[in-house]
Amino acid sequence: MDLDTTSSTAEYDRLIARHHAMRLRRQILAPAPAFAAAPGDGAHGRTGDRTHDDSYGGTCDGARDAAADQRLILGALGLVTPFADLIDHLYAFMFRRRPFLRALFPESMEFQQVHLERMFEYLIEHLDQPGRLSATLAQLGRDHRKLGVRPVHYEAFEEALREAIRLRAGARWTVELEGAWVRMLRFGVRSMVAGAESALTEPPYWHATVVGHERRRADLAVVRVRTGEPYPYRAGQYGTVEHPLLPHTWRQYSMGCAPRADNELEFHVRRTGPGGVSEALVEHTAVGERLRLGPPRGTLMPEDDTRDLLLVAGGTGLAPMKAIVEELVEHRPRGRRVHLFVGARARADLYDWPALAELGGRKPWLELIPVADDAAAGPRGRLAEAVSRAGDWSEHLACVSGPAGLVDEVRTRLAASGLPPTRIHHDPVLARL
Numbered sequence: 001m002d003l004d005t006t007s008s009t010a011e012y013d014r015l016i017a018r019h020h021a022m023r024l025r026r027q028i029l030a031p032a033p034a035f036a037a038a039p040g041d042g043a044h045g046r047t048g049d050r051t052h053d054d055s056y057g058g059t060c061d062g063a064r065d066a067a068a069d070q071r072l073i074l075g076a077l078g079l080v081t082p083f084a085d086l087i088d089h090l091y092a093f094m095f096r097r098r099p100f101l102r103a104l105f106p107e108s109m110e111f112q113q114v115h116l117e118r119m120f121e122y123l124i125e126h127l128d129q130p131g132r133l134s135a136t137l138a139q140l141g142r143d144h145r146k147l148g149v150r151p152v153h154y155e156a157f158e159e160a161l162r163e164a165i166r167l168r169a170g171a172r173w174t175v176e177l178e179g180a181w182v183r184m185l186r187f188g189v190r191s192m193v194a195g196a197e198s199a200l201t202e203p204p205y206w207h208a209t210v211v212g213h214e215r216r217r218a219d220l221a222v223v224r225v226r227t228g229e230p231y232p233y234r235a236g237q238y239g240t241v242e243h244p245l246l247p248h249t250w251r252q253y254s255m256g257c258a259p260r261a262d263n264e265l266e267f268h269v270r271r272t273g274p275g276g277v278s279e280a281l282v283e284h285t286a287v288g289e290r291l292r293l294g295p296p297r298g299t300l301m302p303e304d305d306t307r308d309l310l311l312v313a314g315g316t317g318l319a320p321m322k323a324i325v326e327e328l329v330e331h332r333p334r335g336r337r338v339h340l341f342v343g344a345r346a347r348a349d350l351y352d353w354p355a356l357a358e359l360g361g362r363k364p365w366l367e368l369i370p371v372a373d374d375a376a377a378g379p380r381g382r383l384a385e386a387v388s389r390a391g392d393w394s395e396h397l398a399c400v401s402g403p404a405g406l407v408d409e410v411r412t413r414l415a416a417s418g419l420p421p422t423r424i425h426h427d428p429v430l431a432r433l
């Protein structure tokens with residue numbers, strides 16, 4: 001009975017989502033409406049040189065327009081930054097106008113604000129590469145289905161963004177500046193809606209039940225869950241997790257094992273601060289707890305390159321590397337050798353070492369190198385140093401995962417020693433938000 005209700009609700013949600021997507025698409029494809037004049041602007045509805053129509057298609061013109069908007073936005077960045085203030089205005093305006101939207105967001109907006117700040121930075125930085133940008137945004141759109149975001153909500157967002165830009169820029173607001181921002185936003189929205197639409201056949205989120213909870217350190221747990229429906233991830237990917245104690249708050253964790261037929265998977269979680277999802281997962285979770293997972297994302301492990309592998313994992317950054325190694329145990333390109341460096345602040349922090357060592361002992365193609373700092377005392381960066389000292393990696397494919405500082409340092413050292421940056425893979429910083 002329960003199941004029937006859930007699936008018909010999901011079906012209904014899918015229909016509504018499709019309806020909104022079609023409506024938004026029609027609206028985007030329709031001739032652009034004229035700008036409303038800014039308060040006090042005196043220019044009644046003038047549109048500037050270019051309108052808010054859709055642009056940035058996959059043509060040379062699209063890329064040129066996008067680069068022109070990027071220059072415009074960057075040239076006037078001082079008018080709208082700091083982004084934190086712009087975003088404050090944006091959300092305040094949106095929730096004042098449409099209070100019902102507040103329910104889609106978590107109680108604390110702090111993380112949301114930082115996320116949006118990074119998102120703006122990312123959009124602006126990559127605007128001259130619309131193809132690449134739209135692929136990332138499509139994944140994000142697919143992911144946003146779990147939040148209950150409907151295309152119609154993006155309209156509210158656009159309205160609030162325009163208002164916030166006008167407020168921040170004040171007398172120095174121009175129709176061109178607003179046009180560039182809105183075109184960038186609409187391009188982003190179109191890519192996200194396309195991503196969400198392409199995923200309409202899969203659930204917006206997966207229910208998962210905790211089937212194992214091992215506290216490996218005071219602040220670290222390995223949490224095993226089983227999903228009701230198969231969770232379609234590849235080794236090296238990450239997903240978002242929502243805990244019932246923190247509704248609408250989703251945090252990213254990599255899956256720490258290769259996909260399995262019994263729908264079980266594990267997350268490696270370190271408690272980072274009070275009151276967050278990691279704390280809830282480490283301290284307030286027991287077998288039987290029900291979680292929700294957002295769709296899997298990420299391309300840490302390229303599938304079309306079968307060179308020897310250098311894997312570097314810092315702390316719980318081990319999770320995706322362990323999944324990759326497990327996958328290689330099942331399907332390894334002939335002759336491929338793998339080096340896995342595992343770094344921790346102290347030897348006792350190598351929380352998954354027994355399982356890894358057992359695996360390494362059985363597989364001659366796998367070399368495991370543990371690297372422990374001197375507890376809290378030693379200088380940071382010993383893992384990166386150990387990797388670059390250990391050999392010539394210039395012919396390898398490298399995957400790095402762990403604290404951002406570590407990822408940066410390993411990348412820099414490997415690139416300096418001759419490994420082309422295109423063969424150094426890590427999750428984008430955006431992904432870790």
Ligand SMILES: NC(=O)C1=CN([C@@H]2O[C@H](COP(=O)(O)OP(=O)(O)OC[C@H]3O[C@@H](n4cnc5c(N)ncnc54)[C@H](O)[C@@H]3O)[C@@H](O)[C@H]2O)C=CC1
Pocket residue numbers: 252253254255267268269270313314315316317318319320343344345349371373380381382383384401402403404405406407409432
């Ligand atoms: N839980 C998960 O599924 C995943 C977590 N991550 C990220 O991995 C990180 C893991 O954090 P912890 O376990 O607390 O790691 P940690 O602080 O215990 O450090 C692990 C290793 O990284 C090195 N390191 C730390 N900071 C460094 C820096 N600034 N420069 C150079 N080396 C540095 C340490 O020397 C140590 O060898 C988090 O940032 C998390 O977002 C990444 C992928 C998956």
